[in-house]
Amino acid sequence: MSDEGFRDVAEEHWAALEAAPTSGERHLRVSQLPVVTEQGALVAAVDHHGFRHVLIPVHSRLKIRPGLDGPVLHLRKRPLEDEETYQTYADLACLRADLNDLFTELCADILDAISKLPDHPVKALYQVLDRWKALFQAQSAVLGPEQLAGLFGELLLLYRLLQLDSSAHRLWRGPTGHRHDFTTGSLAVEVKTSTKGEGRRARIHGLDQLDAPDDGFLCLAWFRLHRATEGSSGIGFLDLLEQTLRSCDDESSLLELLAQAGYQSVDAMRYRDVRFVIDEERWYEVAPDFPALTTRALVAAGVPISVLDVEYTVNLSGVTPAPMTSDAVSRTINSLIQESA
Structure with missing residues (x-):
């Protein structure tokens, strides 16, 4: 699937979730995305405040890189449980609704990268985040x-x-x-x-x-x-x-x-x-x-x-x-x- 295809899929899932009844404060409305890893499928989600999330299934012992907890993007480890399953995820959230369009572009990149590296989804996630971050980095001095x-x-x-x-x-x-x-x-x-x-x-x-x-x-x-x-x-x-x-x-x-x-x-x-x-x-x-x-x-x-x-x-x-x-x-x-x- 192309980046444009992943972008459309993500938007469709989030739009459907946003139209659903509001969830409880500590709950997420979720929908499985068509990208599958060894730990399971990626998930689109919307929280109680209407913020969008993409969830990457990970092993419960995996440590998630700290530091991405700013006013817009937030990455953390998050367990989700329903009547039948319990799964841990790397939860990437956008905490500003006016930037949803950019978040969709980012998530399309993430879905594409993970689809090509399903055995190492978190590594693919980090690679995409670092590539986007590089857009805003000033050129450094050369090492002597x-x-x-x-x-x-x-x-x-x-x-x-x-x-x-x-x-x-x-x-x-x-x-x-x-x-x-x-x-x-x-x-x-x-x-x-x-x-x-x-x-x-x-x-x-x-x-x-x-x-x-x-x-x-x-x-x-x-x-x-x-x-x-x-x-x-x-x-x-x-x-x-x-x-x-x-x-x-x-x-x-x-x-x-x-x-x-x-x-x-x-x-x-x-x-x-x-x-x-x-x-x-x-x-x-x-x-x-x-x-x-x-x-x-x-x-x-x-x-x-x-x-x-x-x-x-x-x-x-x-x-x-x-x-x-x-x-x-x-x-x-x-x-x-x-x-x-």
């Missing part, structure tokens, strides 16, 4: 060389985590402003990259970045990268990004994290020639004897903390601190997944 290298390093670890758990993007907290790049709460990993050919140096931002979680464990993962020339070996930035997205069970949420990290998908072609070679990878346990300047250490030493915006460099070139073994690194990665379950 150091930002690209830093994001590449974090994606290297994220990709490894996603191979073990397709929901592991929830561990990536750095883009949201958390002091550690990856964390379960009690276990954290801070990722640092360097494009320098000599020495092993990590630039630390703030007094809390190398503070371990309370009663927890912190590792620093350090990568030395060099920018590959065109036609040479190495891993393409966009190749790694696409592999990471394909491994994730919520591509849209990961794209949102990437946007917070400074990458916008509309700028993808600007990075098509960016490739990195991984020259070296070392992991360190940030133990009490690790060379770090932290709030916890200063407080323990009785030093008053009145200096802000602290940045410093840790030199990891010597014999100490000793890097973790490959087995210890593997155990740490597995522990991240196990503790997030």
Whole structure:
């Protein structure tokens, strides 16, 4: 069915529901739409206030992306029950009747996308919502060389985590402003990259970045990268990004994290020639004897903390601190997944 066909079908269902007697305050008037997923058919609905909804059936354990709860569009998880059935839905509602025509266009897009991806209806929903949202996004600044290298390093670890758990993007907290790049709460990993050919140096931002979680464990993962020339070996930035997205069970949420990290998908072609070679990878346990300047250490030493915006460099070139073994690194990665379950 074409977009126009889905648009007409949705309008017909909503018009019939709006003509029906008003439902109770906590009830919906509903009508099944001709798009079916593994969990059942999509549903058109009208609530007590006359607002229009489209309901996508989902598994009861599925988490719905937060954040879409504005004055016009509202997305939430909603159970519906009648005398014979009980089903959970992703409920997308339009809370302004004067924008029903635009909501119909949006829902026609959603119906079309889900009809082509019935095994992953919520993923299709997010893709459509993100495409519409992109219409109103201003062009972002291009990532600089150091930002690209830093994001590449974090994606290297994220990709490894996603191979073990397709929901592991929830561990990536750095883009949201958390002091550690990856964390379960009690276990954290801070990722640092360097494009320098000599020495092993990590630039630390703030007094809390190398503070371990309370009663927890912190590792620093350090990568030395060099920018590959065109036609040479190495891993393409966009190749790694696409592999990471394909491994994730919520591509849209990961794209949102990437946007917070400074990458916008509309700028993808600007990075098509960016490739990195991984020259070296070392992991360190940030133990009490690790060379770090932290709030916890200063407080323990009785030093008053009145200096802000602290940045410093840790030199990891010597014999100490000793890097973790490959087995210890593997155990740490597995522990991240196990503790997030």
